Amino acid sequence: MPAIVVEQLERAFDEVHAVRGVDLAVDEGEIYGFLGPNGAGKTTTVRMLTTLLLPTGGRAAVASHDVVKEARAVRASIGVALQEAALDPLMTGRELIRLQATLQGLPNAEGKRRADALLERVELTEAADRRVGTYSGGMRRRLDLAAALVHEPRVLFLDEPTTGLDPVSRKTIWEEVRSLNDEGTTVFLTTQYLEEADQLADNVAIIDHGTIVAEGTPEALKAQIGNPHIQLQLAEGSLAEAEEICARIGKLLPPRDARTILVEVENGAGDIPKVVRALDDAGIEVESLELVKPTLDDVFVAKTGHHLEKEKDEEPDLEGVEA
Amino acid sequence: MSDLAKNLRVVKALGLRSVKQTFRRPQLMAPILVFPTLLLAIQTGGAGGAVNLPGFPPVHSFLQFMLAGAMMQSLMLAGNSGGIALAVDIEMGFTDRLFAAPIPRYTIVLGRLAGTATLGLLSALWFLVIGLAFGAPIEGGVLGAAIAVGLVTATAMAVGGIGAAIALRTGSASVVQGLFPLVLVVLFLSSAFFPNALMIQPAREIAEYNPLSFVVEGVRGPIISGVDANELLDAVLAILGIVALGLVLSARALRHRVRVG
Numbered sequence: 001m002p003a004i005v006v007e008q009l010e011r012a013f014d015e016v017h018a019v020r021g022v023d024l025a026v027d028e029g030e031i032y033g034f035l036g037p038n039g040a041g042k043t044t045t046v047r048m049l050t051t052l053l054l055p056t057g058g059r060a061a062v063a064s065h066d067v068v069k070e071a072r073a074v075r076a077s078i079g080v081a082l083q084e085a086a087l088d089p090l091m092t093g094r095e096l097i098r099l100q101a102t103l104q105g106l107p108n109a110e111g112k113r114r115a116d117a118l119l120e121r122v123e124l125t126e127a128a129d130r131r132v133g134t135y136s137g138g139m140r141r142r143l144d145l146a147a148a149l150v151h152e153p154r155v156l157f158l159d160e161p162t163t164g165l166d167p168v169s170r171k172t173i174w175e176e177v178r179s180l181n182d183e184g185t186t187v188f189l190t191t192q193y194l195e196e197a198d199q200l201a202d203n204v205a206i207i208d209h210g211t212i213v214a215e216g217t218p219e220a221l222k223a224q225i226g227n228p229h230i231q232l233q234l235a236e237g238s239l240a241e242a243e244e245i246c247a248r249i250g251k252l253l254p255p256r257d258a259r260t261i262l263v264e265v266e267n268g269a270g271d272i273p274k275v276v277r278a279l280d281d282a283g284i285e286v287e288s289l290e291l292v293k294p295t296l297d298d299v300f301v302a303k304t305g306h307h308l309e310k311e312k313d314e315e316p317d318l319e320g321v322e323a
Numbered sequence: 324m325s326d327l328a329k330n331l332r333v334v335k336a337l338g339l340r341s342v343k344q345t346f347r348r349p350q351l352m353a354p355i356l357v358f359p360t361l362l363l364a365i366q367t368g369g370a371g372g373a374v375n376l377p378g379f380p381p382v383h384s385f386l387q388f389m390l391a392g393a394m395m396q397s398l399m400l401a402g403n404s405g406g407i408a409l410a411v412d413i414e415m416g417f418t419d420r421l422f423a424a425p426i427p428r429y430t431i432v433l434g435r436l437a438g439t440a441t442l443g444l445l446s447a448l449w450f451l452v453i454g455l456a457f458g459a460p461i462e463g464g465v466l467g468a469a470i471a472v473g474l475v476t477a478t479a480m481a482v483g484g485i486g487a488a489i490a491l492r493t494g495s496a497s498v499v500q501g502l503f504p505l506v507l508v509v510l511f512l513s514s515a516f517f518p519n520a521l522m523i524q525p526a527r528e529i530a531e532y533n534p535l536s537f538v539v540e541g542v543r544g545p546i547i548s549g550v551d552a553n554e555l556l557d558a559v560l561a562i563l564g565i566v567a568l569g570l571v572l573s574a575r576a577l578r579h580r581v582r583v584g
Binding site for chain 2: 050051052053054072073075076078080082083086087088090091095099100102103104105131147
């Protein structure tokens with residue numbers, strides 16, 4: 001039975017359509033990666049699925065409950081760790097988890113037992129009685145995750161759980177997500193990090209401008225792209241001339257910046273000497289050259305015509321625009 | 324555990340958090356106790372001779388007269404601070420945590436109001452202790468003191484409802500904070516700091532109809548003269564009016580907040 005079913009879900013803020021007819025199906029026990037740049041509609045979708053925002057069209061069910069008609073039953077079945085850990089800096093870690101237990105209707109003794117166990121699980125026992133305002137970014141995310149788990153939810157929503165974290169903290173969160181999933185929790189994970197989706201997700205949906213542009217396992221999506229590409233960084237010489245030369249050997253892809261050329265090639269490493277020789281003959285000096293196998297970013301480029309990671313921080317954030 | 328018991332536990336937990344939040348954030352605590360105490364000290368020290376003016380009600384001292392005003396100032400600012408704290412919760416996303424929990428959404432507002440009422444109770448007790456410590460007797464005795472404390476607590480909750488409504492509607496701490504001067508205008512256009520009879524027009528006319536004046540007289544009566552059933556009834560009706568206004572505004576603002584997410 002699917003843990004999440006979404007049919008033609010829409011949300012408009014005045015004239016701005018943040019989510020435009022999204023369809024999704026997430027199976028029980030899977031990690032589902034929801035990938036897209038800022039302002040693509042990820043958070044708006046999650047807010048609708050977690051009953052924090054009413055849809056303006058379509059329908060969605062989480063844990064077999066309609067998000068509009070059975071919102072309270074949905075809330076009892078889900079755990080939510082939203083973007084930028086919404087924690088009160090004046091509370092202690094222990095107070096926050098105990099409050100969350102009360103909100104979920106757990107008796108006092110049970111709330112205390114689970115708070116202690118979760119604080120230990122996320123390695124915050126020693127810091128449990130310190131105010132959250134003194135925690136590092138990684139500690140805050142771990143606390144937020146622990147609070148979301150206090151009632152042992154069937155479905156866990158994680159909205160960009162590692163944004164802004166250092167690599168070590170990011171890895172700790174990844175390990176915890178994998179471990180939760182191993183215990184049977186369905187995880188709906190939004191992220192703008194390609195590697196995160198690639199590493200964690202069983203299935204990935206790519207959203208851009210409020211529309212799902214691709215969906216499948218990371219492997220299947222990358223296989224759709226097919227050929228690898230050569231990434232060239234020029235030291236000297238005309239970019240336009242280099243592009244013209246590369247276009248004779250393979251298919252040019254949209255560049256990341258003004259000194260880089262991406263050219264898709266059929267023969268992989270076998271095409272590298274051809275490219276180097278042709279550029280050398282034209283007097284164009286190459287600073288670096290790399291053969292890149294298809295990634296989720298390539299999938300994103302193929303489906304949307306632009307790069308995902310380059311667009312971070314460039315897209316307007318539509319969340320919070322009033323209806 | 325019944326649903327009612329669960330909801331009451333949630334209100335209690337959120338109320339407790341609200342009180343702790345106020346004590347841990349000096350900028351919320353200062354307007355509730357520090358400013359009214361300072362103003363009380365300045366006014367009683369500098370304008371004590373006012374009790375000799377013709378038309379001033381018979382009182383033991385100016386401090387005794389001013390206690391009700393200090394309590395009103397404190398509870399009004401407690402309501403405003405409660406609104407600011409709720410708006411801060413909205414701004415930092417903490418209310419999302421509450422909205423995503425399987426609880427009736429009115430418990431979120433009631434929890435905040437329970438916290439504001441507790442602060443009102445503490446402020447009433449604080450000023451009664453100050454009055455007694457500096458020689459201002461409570462003429463209505465224990466019953467009078469209990470009535471004054473009860474009225475202040477109920478009014479804090481009622482005023483807190485309006486603060487919560489504004490916070491939910493705007494979601495902006497700076498907007499709620501911007502109402503601070505308006506709170507003072509409403510206070511000064513009531514009988515909180517000066518008897519109606521000695522005001523000049525049009526302030527006198529406004530103060531006579533200001534619901535806060537009825538509450539002030541209901542609190543002041545037991546302190547300066549004793550319990551008067553008519554004053555008490557007027558105060559209770561005024562509080563019920565403010566509660567009704569706060570409830571209607573809060574319910575509408577809550578619906579708005581849910582709609583805009």
